[in-house]
Amino acid sequence: MANSASSAPLTPPTIPPTFRHPLFDIFKDGFRLPHIQVINDRLAQFEFEINEIRRETATNFTNLDHRLDDMGNDIKQLADAATQIGLTLRNVQGVLLTQHRRAQLADHRSSLYRQHESLIRRLDIARNPEQENAIEAQLDTLSTWIDEADEQLTEIDQVITSSLATPNHLPRNPMATFSSTSDSACPPSIPIAPKSAQIPKRKQMDQVVSRWKGPNDVASSNDTDSLDSRSRTRPHSIGRRTRSTLSPHLFVLGDSKPYMCYSSLYLLHDLRSLIHSFFVSFVLLPLSVLCRSLYSELTFICTFLEAVPYVPKLILFLFLFSSSVMAANLGPSCASSSFLIYAINANGMHHVLKLIHINNAIGHRNPSAFVISELKSSTSTAGQITLKNYNIFEERSQPTTGTWKWGVILGIRDDIQVVQRLAITKAILKSRVLAVNVALSDVEGNAFLHRVFAVYAPWNPGSDSAEFWVSLTDLCNSTPHSWSLAGDLNATVSSIKRASSGEDNRRFFLEFLENANAQDLWQKNPERSCRNDWTCRARDQDRGGNIIDRVVTSSHGILDTHIHAAASPQDYIPVTDHRPICAYIVPTPKIGSYVSRETLNPQLKVSRIRYPKASEKGLFRSFEADAEEMADQMGLFRINVDNEASWLRLYKGLTRVLIKCAERHFGRNKTNLRISMMANVTSPMIQALRAEQKHIGGALYLC
Numbered sequence: 001m002a003n004s005a006s007s008a009p010l011t012p013p014t015i016p017p018t019f020r021h022p023l024f025d026i027f028k029d030g031f032r033l034p035h036i037q038v039i040n041d042r043l044a045q046f047e048f049e050i051n052e053i054r055r056e057t058a059t060n061f062t063n064l065d066h067r068l069d070d071m072g073n074d075i076k077q078l079a080d081a082a083t084q085i086g087l088t089l090r091n092v093q094g095v096l097l098t099q100h101r102r103a104q105l106a107d108h109r110s111s112l113y114r115q116h117e118s119l120i121r122r123l124d125i126a127r128n129p130e131q132e133n134a135i136e137a138q139l140d141t142l143s144t145w146i147d148e149a150d151e152q153l154t155e156i157d158q159v160i161t162s163s164l165a166t167p168n169h170l171p172r173n174p175m176a177t178f179s180s181t182s183d184s185a186c187p188p189s190i191p192i193a194p195k196s197a198q199i200p201k202r203k204q205m206d207q208v209v210s211r212w213k214g215p216n217d218v219a220s221s222n223d224t225d226s227l228d229s230r231s232r233t234r235p236h237s238i239g240r241r242t243r244s245t246l247s248p249h250l251f252v253l254g255d256s257k258p259y260m261c262y263s264s265l266y267l268l269h270d271l272r273s274l275i276h277s278f279f280v281s282f283v284l285l286p287l288s289v290l291c292r293s294l295y296s297e298l299t300f301i302c303t304f305l306e307a308v309p310y311v312p313k314l315i316l317f318l319f320l321f322s323s324s325v326m327a328a329n330l331g332p333s334c335a336s337s338s339f340l341i342y343a344i345n346a347n348g349m350h351h352v353l354k355l356i357h358i359n360n361a362i363g364h365r366n367p368s369a370f371v372i373s374e375l376k377s378s379t380s381t382a383g384q385i386t387l388k389n390y391n392i393f394e395e396r397s398q399p400t401t402g403t404w405k406w407g408v409i410l411g412i413r414d415d416i417q418v419v420q421r422l423a424i425t426k427a428i429l430k431s432r433v434l435a436v437n438v439a440l441s442d443v444e445g446n447a448f449l450h451r452v453f454a455v456y457a458p459w460n461p462g463s464d465s466a467e468f469w470v471s472l473t474d475l476c477n478s479t480p481h482s483w484s485l486a487g488d489l490n491a492t493v494s495s496i497k498r499a500s501s502g503e504d505n506r507r508f509f510l511e512f513l514e515n516a517n518a519q520d521l522w523q524k525n526p527e528r529s530c531r532n533d534w535t536c537r538a539r540d541q542d543r544g545g546n547i548i549d550r551v552v553t554s555s556h557g558i559l560d561t562h563i564h565a566a567a568s569p570q571d572y573i574p575v576t577d578h579r580p581i582c583a584y585i586v587p588t589p590k591i592g593s594y595v596s597r598e599t600l601n602p603q604l605k606v607s608r609i610r611y612p613k614a615s616e617k618g619l620f621r622s623f624e625a626d627a628e629e630m631a632d633q634m635g636l637f638r639i640n641v642d643n644e645a646s647w648l649r650l651y652k653g654l655t656r657v658l659i660k661c662a663e664r665h666f667g668r669n670k671t672n673l674r675i676s677m678m679a680n681v682t683s684p685m686i687q688a689l690r691a692e693q694k695h696i697g698g699a700l701y702l703c
Contacts, residue, residue, distance in 0.1 A: 095160060102156045109149040110526040116142045117494055338584045339440065339450070341551055342367035342566070343486040345374050345536070345578035349381040354575045359386050361580060364570040368413050369438075371486045373456035375407030382409055389414050393421055395434040395454070406431040408487060410454035412438055419449065426471045428464065432456050433472065439595060440587055447596075448589030450557075451479050455487035459505070469508040476516040482557025482587045485518075488536075488578070489550045493523055513552070521551045521563035521583055533565050537577045551583035559586040607669045609662045623665040630657050 126132045342365050375381050375397050382394040390411040397407030422435035434454040439447045458465045491509035534545030566580040612619045636653045
């Protein structure tokens with residue numbers, strides 16, 4: 001058995017059928033070389049395919065890397081462009097600062113013109129040669145100062161013009177200009193303007209301005225003939241407009257956080273100031289903030305693109321760029337609505353075509369308040385104003401020798417709450433003055449009071465005119481808050497605005513401005529003239545007229561003003577020799593002068609008189625006896641009713657007797673406490689539920 005076993009031939013191992021390897025055939029047939037060659041060929045093919053895939057992948061990543069590098073270069077170019085835009089904005093800011101200085105110089109030049117005008121009026125009323133010689137010497141000095149001011153303004157205009165026309169010579173950084181005299185404060189990439197184009201320094205400006213002050217700047221404040229005695233106690237119109245529109249914008253474009261301040265665009269009569277304010281508020285400010293944000297974000301992106309590989313670069317760029325655009329903060333804006341007054345002398349309200357034009361003109365302007373003077377009608381004319389969105393008040397005309405004269409209408413737009421119509425008690429003001437208190441709101445929604453006067457002043461000089469202006473002064477001085485007055489005042493302040501004579505009315509009007517501490521809006525326009533800004537056509541001249549339709553406001557409580565003659569085709573009023581005027585004012589409240597809902601809408605807490613019961617008929621006899629005795633003691637039975645005043649006296653006296661005696665004998669009903677408490681509900685939801693309850697009626701009752 002052992003030999004047979006040892007002599008048996010060798011056989012390949014048997015592989016179980018459950019485990020059949022792919023190389024089973026090779027082992028079954030023996031280890032032959034062709035099978036090894038097949039394996040090597042397959043391995044070589046696999047290696048070739050792997051190398052091809054690796055080469056294509058490397059090429060793709062190389063192309064992507066080149067593209068990202070190109071994108072990084074584009075981003076750097078964009079950052080450089082943003083930097084150049086920022087530098088350009090700084091240069092433009094320098095130009096705006098120069099314009100700011102120009103506005104201040106123009107303000108002082110206007111003051112010199114007003115002083116010159118005041119001296120001319122004093123020269124007209126001078127009584128001896130010595131006063132005339134002194135005034136003429138002052139006029140010569142003022143003329144010299146005015147010429148110097150014109151030369152300085154011309155130089156500044158040349159600087160501004162050359163700066164805007166030559167971009168390479170824009171003024172340098174305004175902050176460095178006014179804070180340091182060294183050129184190192186300016187970045188090296190910003191072109192420095194030559195000495196002839198530099199912005200004048202603030203101290204130099206102040207020295208120039210100080211040389212322009214005339215003799216009236218040091219005169220006594222008691223000089224009522226000088227209009228500048230009032231202008232020294234409050235800012236000039238141009239100076240106030242400069243501080244309210246330019247200074248906040250300079251703060252915006254500095255190194256502090258963005259802040260857009262109030263800008264009274266439509267109150268500016270100067271087109272250059274209008275364009276400047278619009279450009280700074282709506283173009284320059286958002287662009288400067290956006291470029292500042294983009295510059296910082298792009299610098300951050302370019303730094304990180306050097307360290308972040310391949311595809312995440314693009315994702316990071318898109319994320320940071322989108323976040324930088326969305327995060328650009330333009331700052332809070334603050335706006336305030338103005339009060340527009342539209343005034344016209346109708347010269348009668350009988351012509352149908354005239355009424356149509358008046359309604360169309362008011363509807364086109366849509367003013368906050370309109371004034372129509374000189375109605376000349378024996379009947380009420382308020383109903384002829386067909387505008388539905390106005391509360392209209394009328395002071396009817398009065399009969400005179402064979403005709404009806406005077407009369408004024410005041411309209412308040414219905415979105416402005418009318419608080420009270422003021423009672424006019426003085427006879428000289430009847431049919432000439434109408435006053436209404438209105439509630440206005442500031443930018444924060446707080447309500448404050450403002451009084452609006454509609455006035456038609458007498459044109460004939462005499463005692464009536466003097467008494468009228470004195471009474472109107474007392475009425476304005478009794479106003480505890482700001483007020484505005486509009487209408488035909490039949491007076492001017494200088495001869496350059498009136499083609500005809502009117503010395504007495506001019507003197508009365510100037511005294512009114514002084515005694516009432518008021519400001520005339522036409523006086524705040526130094527470029528006014530009777531040839532272009534006339535409101536009443538002159539009879540003996542081919543062109544021009546008189547500026548007698550005016551708007552006057554209180555000196556306190558008025559932020560800004562502007563006035564102009566309405567000369568558009570929509571403002572044409574036929575059958576009258578007057579042109580309408582438009583005045584914009586921005587009233588502001590005094591500190592602590594706000595009014596509440598309870599102040600504007602006082603609710604009567606007193607209940608009604610109680611009617612006696614059937615069992616209390618005896619109270620009527622005692623009431624009758626007591627009322628007769630009280631009326632006899634007051635002398636009501638001896639009043640002879642022959643005019644309106646006597647009738648009103650008797651009516652008010654009987655009303656007082658009836659109320660007092662009824663309270664004494666009948667008493668009053670008990671006050672419903674639940675109704676009184678519910679009357680003060682201010683919740684909109686509860687008010688809506690109460691209204692729904694009233695609509696349902698008695699079907700549902702809430703206890």
